[in-house]
Amino acid sequence: MSAVCHPADLSDWRQLLAVIWDFLSLSLFSLGGGNTLLAEYHHLSVGQYCWLTDSQFADIYAIAEAAPGPSSMIVGLLGMGAAWREGPGWALLSGVAAEAAILLPSTLLMVAAALGWNRFKDSPWRIAFERGMGPITLGILFAVGLKILQTADHGPLAYGVSVLVCVLMLRTRISPLWFMAVAGVLGGLGWINR
Numbered sequence: 748m749s750a751v752c753h754p755a756d757l758s759d760w761r762q763l764l765a766v767i768w769d770f771l772s773l774s775l776f777s778l779g780g781g782n783t784l785l786a787e788y789h790h791l792s793v794g795q796y797c798w799l800t801d802s803q804f805a806d807i808y809a810i811a812e813a814a815p816g817p818s819s820m821i822v823g824l825l826g827m828g829a830a831w832r833e834g835p836g837w838a839l840l841s842g843v844a845a846e847a848a849i850l851l852p853s854t855l856l857m858v859a860a861a862l863g864w865n866r867f868k869d870s871p872w873r874i875a876f877e878r879g880m881g882p883i884t885l886g887i888l889f890a891v892g893l894k895i896l897q898t899a900d901h902g903p904l905a906y907g908v909s910v911l912v913c914v915l916m917l918r919t920r921i922s923p924l925w926f927m928a929v930a931g932v933l934g935g936l937g938w939i940n941r
Contacts, residue, residue, distance in 0.1 A: 752797035758833045763841065766796070766829065770822060770848035777853050782818045783884065785891040788825060789898065798829035805899040822849040905939045 755762050769791060777784050785808070792798045799807070807828060811821035826845025830837040867873040896909055912926045933939045 752794075754798055754832065755796040755829070756833070758830075758837060763830075763844070766826075766841070767844050767848045770826075770845050771852055774849045774852040775856060777819065777849060782891050783887045785821070786894045788821065789894055792825050792829065796829065798825070801898050803828065805895070808895065808898075819846070819849055822846050902939070908933065908939060 755766070773784055773787060776787075789804055793801055793804050804825075807824045808821060811818065811824055814820060823842040823846035827838040827842035829845070830841035864873070892913075896906070899905075908930065912930075915921055916923065916926070930939065
């Protein structure tokens with residue numbers, strides 16, 4: 748029997764500070780982009796703090812990816828979703844605090860690294876680091892893709908469409924907008940549901 752999850756109350760300042768601390772500590776691991784931490788965002792917002800359901804998380808992810816801007820925009824939306832029960836003011840405060848917490852440490856670290864990176868241009872450590880980061884980032888992004896499939900797809904047709912789109916994206920030059928349009932039509936007709 749699984750435990751019932753109760754949403755964290757963010758009108759309590761200690762709880763809000765704990766959430767900000769979680770995003771601050773995650774920030775240093777988001778150097779490959781905001782999507783590299785998507786599985787952890789899902790764990791925090793759906794599993795640990797119970798702010799959102801799987802369906803709401805998938806919707807927030809879709810909004811963050813569809814909107815222009817950085818992929819870390821999802822953190823601000825998660826922060827807003829986390830505190831929405833406390834009212835729009837708390838939601839806005841929580842969203843801004845979460846976004847600042849995820850962006851500030853990693854940005855400062857990247858500025859410091861960029862300023863000193865050229866000093867090591869011939870170092871074997873730099874070359875090894877740069878070569879090693881590619882496969883690590885691809886592995887993380889693959890795990891993110893699987894998490895989105897688990898969160899958003901329900902049913903054989905939805906999984907089939909996801910696999911077909913993945914294959915077509917890798918093998919053709921068809922614009923992703925066409926895939927989004929077809930998926931929207933399939934969803935609108937009720938053939939694919941979450």
